[in-house]
Amino acid sequence: GSGGNAGKKVLVVFAAASLSSTFGDLEAEFEAAHPDVDVTVSFGGSADLATQIRAGAPADVFASADQETMASLGDLVVDPAPFATNTLQIVVPAGNPGGVRSIADLAEADLDVVVCAPEVPCGRATREVAAAAGVELRPDSEEQSVTDVLGKVAAGEADAGLVYVTDVPPASRDAVEVIAVPEAAAVVNTYPIAVVQGSPRADRAREFADLVRGEAGQRVLRDAGFGPP
Amino acid sequence: MTTARSGLVLDIVVDDRDVTVRLEVAHGETLALLGPNGAGKSTVLGAVAGLVAPTSGHVVLDGRDLTGVRPHRRHVALLAQDPLLFPHLSVLDNVAFAPRSTGAGRRASRSAARAHLREVGVEDLADRRPDRLSGGQAQRVAVARALAADPAVLLLDEPMAALDVDVVPALRQVLRRALADRTVLLVTHDPLDALLLADRVVVLERGRVVEDGATQEVLTRPRSAFAARIAGLNLVAGRWDGRAVVHGDAVLTGLPSSEPLPTGGAAVAVFSPAAVSVYPQPPSGSPRNALAAVVTDVEPLGDRVRVTTAVGSLTITAEVTPSAAADLELVPGAEVHLAVKAVEVAVHAARRP
Amino acid sequence: MTTARSGLVLDIVVDDRDVTVRLEVAHGETLALLGPNGAGKSTVLGAVAGLVAPTSGHVVLDGRDLTGVRPHRRHVALLAQDPLLFPHLSVLDNVAFAPRSTGAGRRASRSAARAHLREVGVEDLADRRPDRLSGGQAQRVAVARALAADPAVLLLDEPMAALDVDVVPALRQVLRRALADRTVLLVTHDPLDALLLADRVVVLERGRVVEDGATQEVLTRPRSAFAARIAGLNLVAGRWDGRAVVHGDAVLTGLPSSEPLPTGGAAVAVFSPAAVSVYPQPPSGSPRNALAAVVTDVEPLGDRVRVTTAVGSLTITAEVTPSAAADLELVPGAEVHLAVKAVEVAVHAARRP
Amino acid sequence: MPRWLYVPAVLGLLFVLLPLVAMVSRVEWGDLGTLVGSASARDALWLSLRTSGTSTLLCLLLGVPMAVVLARTRFPGQGVLRALVLLPLVVPPVVSGIALLATFGRRGVVGPTLEVLGLDIAFSTAAVVMAQTFVSLPFLVISVEGALRTAGERYEVVAATLGASPTTVFRRVTLPLVLPGLLAGAVLAFARALGEFGATVTFAGALQGSTTTLPTQIYLERFADPDAAVALSLVLVVVAVVVIGVARPGRGDT
Amino acid sequence: MPRWLYVPAVLGLLFVLLPLVAMVSRVEWGDLGTLVGSASARDALWLSLRTSGTSTLLCLLLGVPMAVVLARTRFPGQGVLRALVLLPLVVPPVVSGIALLATFGRRGVVGPTLEVLGLDIAFSTAAVVMAQTFVSLPFLVISVEGALRTAGERYEVVAATLGASPTTVFRRVTLPLVLPGLLAGAVLAFARALGEFGATVTFAGALQGSTTTLPTQIYLERFADPDAAVALSLVLVVVAVVVIGVARPGRGDT
Numbered sequence A: 001g002s003g004g005n006a007g008k009k010v011l012v013v014f015a016a017a018s019l020s021s022t023f024g025d026l027e028a029e030f031e032a033a034h035p036d037v038d039v040t041v042s043f044g045g046s047a048d049l050a051t052q053i054r055a056g057a058p059a060d061v062f063a064s065a066d067q068e069t070m071a072s073l074g075d076l077v078v079d080p081a082p083f084a085t086n087t088l089q090i091v092v093p094a095g096n097p098g099g100v101r102s103i104a105d106l107a108e109a110d111l112d113v114v115v116c117a118p119e120v121p122c123g124r125a126t127r128e129v130a131a132a133a134g135v136e137l138r139p140d141s142e143e144q145s146v147t148d149v150l151g152k153v154a155a156g157e158a159d160a161g162l163v164y165v166t167d168v169p170p171a172s173r174d175a176v177e178v179i180a181v182p183e184a185a186a187v188v189n190t191y192p193i194a195v196v197q198g199s200p201r202a203d204r205a206r207e208f209a210d211l212v213r214g215e216a217g218q219r220v221l222r223d224a225g226f227g228p229p
Numbered sequence B, C: 001m002t003t004a005r006s007g008l009v010l011d012i013v014v015d016d017r018d019v020t021v022r023l024e025v026a027h028g029e030t031l032a033l034l035g036p037n038g039a040g041k042s043t044v045l046g047a048v049a050g051l052v053a054p055t056s057g058h059v060v061l062d063g064r065d066l067t068g069v070r071p072h073r074r075h076v077a078l079l080a081q082d083p084l085l086f087p088h089l090s091v092l093d094n095v096a097f098a099p100r101s102t103g104a105g106r107r108a109s110r111s112a113a114r115a116h117l118r119e120v121g122v123e124d125l126a127d128r129r130p131d132r133l134s135g136g137q138a139q140r141v142a143v144a145r146a147l148a149a150d151p152a153v154l155l156l157d158e159p160m161a162a163l164d165v166d167v168v169p170a171l172r173q174v175l176r177r178a179l180a181d182r183t184v185l186l187v188t189h190d191p192l193d194a195l196l197l198a199d200r201v202v203v204l205e206r207g208r209v210v211e212d213g214a215t216q217e218v219l220t221r222p223r224s225a226f227a228a229r230i231a232g233l234n235l236v237a238g239r240w241d242g243r244a245v246v247h248g249d250a251v252l253t254g255l256p257s258s259e260p261l262p263t264g265g266a267a268v269a270v271f272s273p274a275a276v277s278v279y280p281q282p283p284s285g286s287p288r289n290a291l292a293a294v295v296t297d298v299e300p301l302g303d304r305v306r307v308t309t310a311v312g313s314l315t316i317t318a319e320v321t322p323s324a325a326a327d328l329e330l331v332p333g334a335e336v337h338l339a340v341k342a343v344e345v346a347v348h349a350a351r352r353p
Numbered sequence D, E: 001m002p003r004w005l006y007v008p009a010v011l012g013l014l015f016v017l018l019p020l021v022a023m024v025s026r027v028e029w030g031d032l033g034t035l036v037g038s039a040s041a042r043d044a045l046w047l048s049l050r051t052s053g054t055s056t057l058l059c060l061l062l063g064v065p066m067a068v069v070l071a072r073t074r075f076p077g078q079g080v081l082r083a084l085v086l087l088p089l090v091v092p093p094v095v096s097g098i099a100l101l102a103t104f105g106r107r108g109v110v111g112p113t114l115e116v117l118g119l120d121i122a123f124s125t126a127a128v129v130m131a132q133t134f135v136s137l138p139f140l141v142i143s144v145e146g147a148l149r150t151a152g153e154r155y156e157v158v159a160a161t162l163g164a165s166p167t168t169v170f171r172r173v174t175l176p177l178v179l180p181g182l183l184a185g186a187v188l189a190f191a192r193a194l195g196e197f198g199a200t201v202t203f204a205g206a207l208q209g210s211t212t213t214l215p216t217q218i219y220l221e222r223f224a225d226p227d228a229a230v231a232l233s234l235v236l237v238v239v240a241v242v243v244i245g246v247a248r249p250g251r252g253d254t
């Protein structure tokens, strides 16, 4: 939405930061279908958003980047349902200066490797992938979020990192190269969406969730690299 | 004159400065505080103004105990040793500060301030910032600012310091007008200030009062070492007849100091004992004043001899060299003639008629 | 005496203070700067010390142009009007600051500092913090600190201000010793300071030099209004014979001021014209000094008459009232006898033998 | 001033300036208009200026009295109190946000009371202002307390003996005397508020137009759209330079 | 001091203290030992103290000369320079981190040069110190410059006429005179470094023992283990209170 929409009905969507490109399109699509509604999407870390909802933030819809966070909200959300999945992949700076070919290379001591910290969901996933591949990672930095991992790699600071490829924003696609990790297929991360309990606009909220999970939504998500739910 | 009810009573001990002082200033009286450096003069003023907290004791003003009363409620204005002009205000606004703060309008305050600046002779500096003043100019503005406060009690710490000799007499006249009928504590190093401005003198030494009395008493017959060194003047109070001060039989021709001196008004003639010559016969010559006298006391005073004489009911002292005292055979009872040049006799209007 | 090569040459214009001054101080000479408040005395000192940047002109010390030279390289110590003791150092360390800064050890500096404190009479305050000093005590410490710097040029701005009358004579002796053979600019309001400490006097008024000459010349025959008001003394230079100053035929008995005065040494007798009595016949009485004189000039001076006389080769002036002048028929050529009491004649060791 | 001081001073200057230059050199000047001119960027800048201004005002209203109390009175426990007042400096902003939520949030200590009064603060523009005020307040208090202590009480004392009431002294002497320190403190507080982000997102969230300030916008776009982030940072920097440059410390006394 | 000033002062105090109390009230005191005593927490605290101390020292070495130059010299463009030096205050820490990366990172402006010299800053403790220094430096510069301006040059001038060289004046007069302001600045810088997080994670990353400072640890654990986060915040608060309390501003003159 944009300013100057006085008189329109509003809909507030809280969405994980990695959804920022896709939900921007979906917002436009929803507003085209409902000209009297102004959608405001608030992006942020899933856990941050959940905390805000817990503290009474005026959200109508919540789209989380992992199921644990959604589950932690318990009764505060109504009928969470998955709408997308993704898996970890290796990113390296453009030109691959470290010569990384597979996840096994990440164990090399002279490579600067960054991953998510074990305290955050992508960090847990990273460990599981590494365990599945039988690789012992010795990262040079354990970052707060996928975005931070990506930032380090895109800046050329690190030689490789493990990220959800859907987190690589279009603008960064020139700066990094992606290397698939077959072992990651076993560790699938699922995105759920739900209407927030007590939303005064529950009907409209459900319509938005349906849009995301429906035909149009899935098309946009697929184009951005997300897997089906 | 010094009742505890009306006026200022101070009875304080300041331990860390070793000051223990008790003194009283009657309502409307001006008290001069004299004493060497570090004697405790500024400390006494600070205690009255509420800036120095005494270890024990109290300050009572017109029956009101000021202990614990905050400075602005004391109605006591202090001109400190350091001018401390507000750096963010112009000279004019510095002087207008007190009237403005006590409710006068901006216009009225400024014109009052301008008048005070004129009195101290720096009206042309009204628009300056304090940091663009010379030392003496700043001192004068500080005097104007204190006068503009028009307080119940005025505390002046060396108001004449840093002033050139040229403006001191004029400023003394200003102060004299301003201090009349006000309760004032005046710290000074100049006995003439005390004489012209104060009713009483208190001398401090090492944090203690060593002398306390009427100004003429202390200046003519000092008992403390410090007062003796700075004072010991001859004072003759009487009426001014246009040429001389007349006191009974004694007539003392002198030159009036700058202030207007009405004929027939009360006046005091001031001259140093050193200016008094002693003759066995009446002298003829330029000295206008010749007085027949009887020696009452002869007392050595370091390298000179102090001769005390009676001229009618007056006591007049002369200082001569020991050889002169011997030549003239000055002993108590001797009849002598005193000569004093008129130009050595300063005549001032008496402070109180 | 005043060559441009050796000593201090100052030729400055400070526009925003309206000060335009040109003066020279010979190497080893002490110059007294007199003048009313705001005349520009402190400004001149500031320009020499490098604290006031002149709009144009230059300051040359011993042939070296100081324009643009930073203060610490000027070898010029300034005792400003405000004591400005370093608040974070004890009194002793304040005085020891200069020796310490110029390379002396801590021990040596401190003991030098202690000696200087003793000289100004405040050795017992050595361990105090400056904020615990009285006004006069701080001033004395500042004097000690400036003396301890032992600079090529010493600038003193009213070093005696805020001091009680009691210590002024002693401090004058200290300064006299310290200033000998040093190049000094001394601002003062007291002609006696000029007389006792300075070789030459410059009088400033409104930012301009109005008088410049040898001290005795200016003090005895002032030409500017300001100097006339503060000076006009009789000075008789000669040898001290133990009782009197002898100058040819003239013998002036007087009392030595506090400093040691060796018999046979050069001395100067100082007395006010007001202290001189004029007689048609030789008087007999206490006045120790009787001098036969011839009137050379009679000139009215406000409410008094100034009588200039010749006593041998000496010029001595007397001030009398107009009526006395008329009675005695004082006209040029008249033969008179002058009497001066010995206690009115102060005798000082002459500055330069 | 010893001249060798220029060496470390220039080193320090380079250390600060190089990164700024490096950042600016990344800006794609051609696209700057588009990047900065987007509706969301304009909303965020306008919100940032409004909220920072308001919180600076709040800091002045609350902080100046706090500084005066700290500088002009003596009481037991004053040292601890001063340390506590300065805590928001040291606590990471996100923790400050959590603490604010724990207090003024719906389930916080005083939040429910406020809600009864009809005040729902969290996730509103008011929450942004509160978060900014919370983190900026110590800057103002420190600057003003320092200025008060250095100015000393001598002039206030003189004013009091001239008959001025404490309020008059405060208004006509204390405030003008510490004006340079006060301005510096206000500039610091404004700058800190302008750059505030951690506490704001935590306590106020990020809703375009009502709680998304410029730093939040920058944070969100830092990797998604690095060019936009850098361009927006540049806007922030320019605003800050203008504010600091305009309200530079007054002349010192010589 | 007018007494009514107590009203806003107490309001301000409550505004700062309530959130801190609310936070502390959440601490589960029984588990505190375990929460704070973990190896990662101890590593983080120790690293924080070490790096903050080092960066405070660096701030002093670079910042004091900068403050002296700003306060004691006059040159064209000085206002702009001062504003630039203060910029790290206003730039969100994350942006500061990006700017540092753009300068000292492997692909930064001077990074490659440093690498040739054998200095690899990335992911090292040195990077943490640099990030902290970058964000803390303005605090020190501001405090010291303010103190220098308020102290004025009069004493320095007196010292110079007494024959002290500029270096001696600086050492024996300037520094002691502004010591209270210098201490206050150092405390502020230390506090800011101690709480620094955004620039650190962006520029230095986070690895236990070498780059994970206490605030990073708190940030990481705020959702995973909120109790530990609150407990660690408490540790930070206590450290800060002790530091600020010990180095409180000296007495003012009266």
Ligand SMILES: Nc1ncnc2c1ncn2[C@@H]1O[C@H](COP(=O)(O)OP(=O)(O)OP(=O)(O)O)[C@@H](O)[C@H]1O
Binding pocket: B016, B017, B018, B019, B035, B036, B037, B038, B039, B040, B041, B042, B043, B044, B081, C131, C132, C133, C134, C135, C136, C137, C162, C164
């Ligand atoms: N702030 C202070 N703290 C402690 N002692 C002080 C303080 N100020 C002055 N003193 C000491 O107290 C004594 C009295 O000082 P005070 O200032 O009253 O003297 P004073 O008579 O005014 O002297 P002066 O003529 O030099 O101004 C002195 O010994 C002085 O050293």
Ligand SMILES: Nc1ncnc2c1ncn2[C@@H]1O[C@H](COP(=O)(O)OP(=O)(O)OP(=O)(O)O)[C@@H](O)[C@H]1O
Binding pocket: B131, B132, B133, B134, B135, B136, B137, B162, B164, C016, C017, C018, C019, C035, C036, C037, C038, C039, C040, C041, C042, C043, C044, C081
């Ligand atoms: N900082 C300044 N800026 C501008 N003008 C000043 C400054 N200080 C003094 N003045 C002005 O310059 C003139 C000369 O001042 P200066 O301080 O040299 O006088 P002074 O002879 O030392 O007087 P005093 O005997 O009062 O100390 C005065 O008119 C004064 O008002």
Ligand SMILES: [Mg+2]
Binding pocket: B041, B042, B043, B081, B157, C134, C135, C136
């Ligand atoms: Mg005093």
Ligand SMILES: [Mg+2]
Binding pocket: B134, B135, B136, C041, C042, C043, C081, C157
């Ligand atoms: Mg002067």
